[in-house]
Amino acid sequence: MMTEETHREAPSKHEPIEMILARLLFVGSVIAAILLAVGIGAMLLGHGDVASRLVTIGLVALMATPIMRVLTAGLIFVREKDWLFALFCLVVLCALAVGILLGHAHVE
Amino acid sequence: MPTLTLLFGMPMRTAVAASTISIIATSTGAAVAFLHDRLTNTRVAMWLEMGTSTGALTGAILAGYLNQRFLFILFGVLLAYSGYNMFKTRKAELPGEVVPDRVSRRLDLGGSYYDRLLGKRIDYQVTGTLPGLVIMYFSGAAAGLLGIGAGIFKVSAMDQVMHMPFKASTATSNFMIGVTAASGAVVYFARGDVKPLVAGPVVLGVLLGAVVGARLMVRMKTTTIRKFFIPLIIYTAIEMIYRGIR
Numbered sequence: 001m002m003t004e005e006t007h008r009e010a011p012s013k014h015e016p017i018e019m020i021l022a023r024l025l026f027v028g029s030v031i032a033a034i035l036l037a038v039g040i041g042a043m044l045l046g047h048g049d050v051a052s053r054l055v056t057i058g059l060v061a062l063m064a065t066p067i068m069r070v071l072t073a074g075l076i077f078v079r080e081k082d083w084l085f086a087l088f089c090l091v092v093l094c095a096l097a098v099g100i101l102l103g104h105a106h107v108e
Numbered sequence: 109m110p111t112l113t114l115l116f117g118m119p120m121r122t123a124v125a126a127s128t129i130s131i132i133a134t135s136t137g138a139a140v141a142f143l144h145d146r147l148t149n150t151r152v153a154m155w156l157e158m159g160t161s162t163g164a165l166t167g168a169i170l171a172g173y174l175n176q177r178f179l180f181i182l183f184g185v186l187l188a189y190s191g192y193n194m195f196k197t198r199k200a201e202l203p204g205e206v207v208p209d210r211v212s213r214r215l216d217l218g219g220s221y222y223d224r225l226l227g228k229r230i231d232y233q234v235t236g237t238l239p240g241l242v243i244m245y246f247s248g249a250a251a252g253l254l255g256i257g258a259g260i261f262k263v264s265a266m267d268q269v270m271h272m273p274f275k276a277s278t279a280t281s282n283f284m285i286g287v288t289a290a291s292g293a294v295v296y297f298a299r300g301d302v303k304p305l306v307a308g309p310v311v312l313g314v315l316l317g318a319v320v321g322a323r324l325m326v327r328m329k330t331t332t333i334r335k336f337f338i339p340l341i342i343y344t345a346i347e348m349i350y351r352g353i354r
Contacts, residue, residue: 017150018143018144018146018148018150019143019144021139021143021150022139022140022143022144025136025139025140025143026140028136029133029136029137029140029315029319032133032136032311032315033312033315033316036308036309036311036312036315037312039304039308040308040309040312043305043308048305051304051305052304052305055304055305055307055308056302056304058308058311059129059297059302059304059307059308059311060297062129062132062133062136062311062315063129063132063290063293063294063297064290065132065136065286065290066132066135066136066286066287066289066290067287067290067291069286069287070157070287073150073154077154084215085151085154085155085215088154088155088157088158089154091158091161091162092154092157092158092161092287095158095161095162095164095165095291096161096287096290096291098165099161099164099165099168099291099292099295100291100294100295100298102165102168102169103295103298103299
């Protein structure tokens with residue numbers, strides 16, 4: 001998965017945010033892909049109940065990934081004392097939370 | 109989504125739910141490759157996500173109160189105009205010298221990535237920071253009001269208003285769409301619109317496709333990507349105007 005990393009920027013004391021988020025999204029999509037694939041396999045073998053449960057967990061993992069990504073980015077900005085960007089993440093999280101609580105989907 | 113309803117004759121809500129989760133799959137699957145290549149500008153993304161997420165919320169609340177036909181035509185015309193602008197700059201591999209505005213300097217939005225095809229590091233600056241945020245708000249609202257994936261507006265805004273390199277615009281837009289889609293998907297899920305046996309295979313396919321597609325894109329020329337993008341914009345614009353007039 002790692003690509004050539006010779007073109008890094010000047011080293012900072014922390015790992016760059018892109019690499020941390022890339023790892024998070026990678027782990028999220030691999031977990032989702034495995035659960036979906038196993039679930040679909042179970043479906044083909046006729047284990048409908050197990051299949052449906054596995055696929056559902058896989059879909060939930062995938063849905064949680066972008067939200068975790070905003071949360072993680074916010075925590076990274078807090079660690080770097082980049083308060084303005086931490087606040088931006090908080091605004092986004094609040095908008096998402098309100099949207100979910102109101103039950104308004106963005107497509108009707 | 110039209111494919112799902114037309115070809116497989118499934119209920120609209122099931123199709124919408126599956127396609128929303130597919131957007132997350134596209135975003136997440138492709139983002140890994142884009143982040144590794146530093147194409148995604150995470151600072152620009154966080155700044156603009158404030159616009160898309162609050163816009164999507166506004167759009168969802170206002171949906172039903174505004175005239176959909178008029179909005180389809182309005183956004184269709186805007187899109188056609190942005191397609192025309194992109195056509196004019198189709199030969200440009202990279203934007204010229206960009207002078208960052210004050211907000212962009214304050215937020216340190218400039219970026220840098222290694223272009224595999226050109227074999228060199230591209231350093232770039234970002235301008236039009238506030239207009240960019242306002243456009244993102246409206247593109248988010250359009251997504252909420254019309255139920256369209258507004259990624260196409262996002263790329264245009266970053267490319268034409270903020271003068272980001274095209275590859276960075278597409279990668280950053282892709283990074284952002286997952287977040288708005290996730291909040292919609294949670295709502296569908298809570299409503300029981302997500303049918304695992306329908307969504308599962310679709311989403312898995314899209315996820316694998318996104319991983320492969322992103323690896324191809326980082327190796328492509330900007331002018332080649334634009335050649336795919338311009339017809340897509342024109343097609344979407346025509347479809348939207350048609351939905352408004354029909």
